[in-house]
Amino acid sequence: MLSFILCREVPALFQKVSRLLAALFILSTSIRTFSLSSGKALSESQWASYFHQASLGAHLNHQLFTSMIGKQKAQNPMDLEVSCPSSATFIGSARIKALRFAPELLQDLEGYVVKFFERLPRTTVICVSLLGGAYTSLLKELLLYPSSIHAWILFSRLKSNCQPVVILLPVDSILEVGSDDDANSGSGIPYDDKKIVQRWHCPWGYTAIDDVAPLFRQILEQNYLSSSIYPSEDTKKNRSLWWMQRKRLDRHLAKLLSDLEDSWFGPWKYLLLGEWSGCKHLDSVQKKLADDLKCEYRVDVQESLLKVILGGAKYVSEREECVLQLILNKGCYIGGEEYRDHGMSSTLPNTCTGVEGVSQSVFKLILETAHEIEEQECVNREPIILVLDFEVQMLPWENLPILRDQEVYRMPSVGSISATLERCCHPQQHIGVDASVFPIIDPLDAYYVLNPSGDLSGTQIEFENWFRNQNIEGKTGIAPTVAELTVALKSHDLFIYFGHGSGAQYIPGQEIQKLESCAATLLMGCSSGSLSLNGCYTPQGAPLCYLLAGSPVIVANLWEVTDKDIDRFGKAMLDAWVRERSAASIDCSQCNLISNEFKSMNIGGSRRNGKKKLSRKKSPEACNISACNDSCNHRPKIGSFMSQAREACTLPFLIGASPVCYGIPTGIKEKKDL
DSSP states (O other): OHHHHHTTTOHHHHHHHHHHHHHHHHHTTTOTTSOOOOTTTOOHHHHHHHHHHHTSSHHHHHHHHHHHHHHHHHHOTTTTTSSSOOHHHHHHHHHHHTTSSSOSSGGGHHHHHHHHHHTOOSSEEEEEEEEOTHHHHHHHHHHTOOTTOOEEEEEEEEOTTSOOEEEEEEEOOOOOOOSSSOTTSOOOOOBOGGGOOOOOOOTTOSOTHHHHOHHHHHHHHHHHHHHHOOBSSOOHHHHHHHHHHHHHHHHHHHHHHHHHIIIIIGGGGGGGSOOEESOTTHHHHHHHHHHHHHHHHOOOOOHHHHHHHHHTGGGOTTOTHHHHHHHHTTTEEEOSGGGSSTTHHHHSOTTOOOHHHHHHHHHHHHHHHHHHHHHHSOOEEOOEEEEEOTTTTTSOGGGSTTTTTSOEEEESOHHHHHHHHHHHHOOOSOSSOOTTOOOEEOTTSEEEEEOTTSOOHHHHHHHHHHHHHTTOEEEESSOOOHHHHHHHHHHOSEEEEESSTTSTTTSOHHHHHTOSSOOEEEEOSTTTTOOEEETTEEEEOHHHHHHHHTOSEEEEESSOOOHHHHHHHHHHHHHHHHHHHHHTTSOOHHHHHHHHHHHHTTSSOOSOOOSSOOOSOOOHHHHHHHHHHTSOTTSOOGGGGHHHHHHTSSSTTTTTTSEEEEEOOOEEOOOTTO
C-alpha cells in the first residue's frame, strides 16, 4: 500500500496501482492462500471498492483539485492562511481535500478511507472498469482460468451508509451480432467518391473494448459514413436503400447492447439498478427477512446489501446460488464456473445439507419477499450515477436493456460527484452530503444558440418559434461571441445549443473552465459528449470542461447524429422539462404527508425556538441552500426524461442512444421572479 501513497501525484501510475490493489483485495476473499489484512475498521469489499474508485478519473481529479484550490485562493486568499477559517471555508476545503485519493502518510490511510465512506453521497454510484492486458494475464495465473478470457469487468456499487458491493467477472468477446445481416455489408447504394471527404476518426484510439466488442467500433464507423455522405442520385430506390442501411445499424446496436448485458453481467445485471424508492413498508419487511435468514439458515446479511438483492431478485432467478455467495463473502464476488462455489461450503453452518439446497431455500425466501413488496406498493427506482473508466466510457451503458428506462447520470470520478454537489448546493451545515440536497434549475431561465453556422435550416424552423413563444433569450442564425456566451453561462440556469459539434468553435474549453459557476447544458451537436483519449494524458471533451466549471448536468451526444432525429430528441426533452416546471409548482402529496406527520409530532412547529434570535437576513450561501432544498425529491429530475425522448427518435438506438446525461440529479422548479 506504500506505493499507493507514493504515487498519488502521478495520475497514470496512481491509476494502475489502484486497479491492482482493488483486484488483489477481491482475490483475497476467494483464495485462502492469498490473504490481505483489511484492518479492524474496514472490510475487504470496502478496501476493494475504495481502490477501484480511486483508479477512475485520476487525471481529472488531479486537474479538478488544482483548479478548485486555485479558485479558492483567488476568492479568499486570507482564509487559507488564518488559523481559524470560517465554517464555509472549512467545509469547502474538506470537500476539496476529498478529491485527493490518498493521505500523505501510510498510517493515516485506514482513517482516510473510513472518512471517504462517511462522505459518500446517498445516491447510488456504480463504478465500471474493464481489465485487460497484464491484468488479465495476472488473473488467469492466479485463478487458473482458460486462455480464452481476454478481459475482466470490475464493478463496484457505492452508497452512503451502505455496504459496498464489488464484482469481478470474466468477459466473453462479442464478435458477431448474429442477426439477419452483417453490419459491414455493402448497402448497394451508389455513392459519389468525391463526397467522401474524410474517414471516421475514432476518439478513443484503441482500448480493451475493441478486443471484446469490436462490433461497436464498426457500427459507429458505418453510422458516420452513412450519415455523412448521400447517394449520387436522389431516387426513391436509393432513399429506401439508405433507410434500410440506417435501420439495420439501429437493430445491430440494440442487439449488441442486449448481448453485452447478458454475456458480461448475466445474473448480476440487477446490481446496476437504483434502489427502490417510495416503499412505505420496505424497512420493516427487510428487517423481518434478515431475522428470518439468520434464525432459519444462520445466514447473517447486512441490511443494506439485502435491500439491493431484494430490489433485483426477479433478475437472478436462474442463478440463485450467486446471491448466497455474495452474502457470505460480505459483498465481494469473483465470477466464473470454476470459482462459483469456491469456499462456500466451508462458510455455511453445519446444519445445512448442501450448498445448492441452502441457496435455493434462501433465494426462495428473498424472492417471495420481493414479490410481496412489489404487489403491495407502486415501486419506483432512485437514480444512479455511473463512474466509468475512461477506457469504457464510449459505450452507451445507459442503454443496456435493464437501464434504458431508468434515470442514469455519468461522472468521471466519485470525487467529482462530491465536488459538483458542493459547488452547486453549498451545504453549510455538515460536511457529509445530504441526499435531499440537489441542484435545481428553471428550464425557462435559459439562453439558446440555434443554427449559428446557418446551414441547419430544418433545425431552425423546428425550434425558432418555440424559443420565441417561451420568451427565451438567445441567438438564431448567427455566431455568438465568446463574451456573450461567457455571460450566458454564468447568468442563466440552462444553456441550449443546436448546432454543429459541441460549440467549442464559439467558446473554447479553456474559457469555460475559467468560470466560477456554470449553467446546466443541452448540447445537441454531433459527438458533443464524446471524450478523446490521449494515452497517458488527461482525456479531453466538452462535458469535462463544463463539469470543471461547475455545471450540474450536461446532456450531450457520444457520437455523430443526424439533425432531424436528434431534433426530435431535443424537442421531447425540452417539452418534458417545461411540463415538469408547471407540474412542480403543485404541492406534492408525499411531501405534504411527511409535513403533516412532523406537525403532529410538533417538529418544526414549536413556538419556542430557543433563546438565540436568528437574523432574517440571508447570506448568498444560505440562499443557495434554500434553492437546493426547495425542490421536492419525489418529482422527476432532468435525467428522468431521457428514456421517453430516446423513443421519440426514428432510430431509437443509433440516434437515441447517443445522448447521455453527465452530471448529478438536478431538479426542475419554476422561479418566482422569472
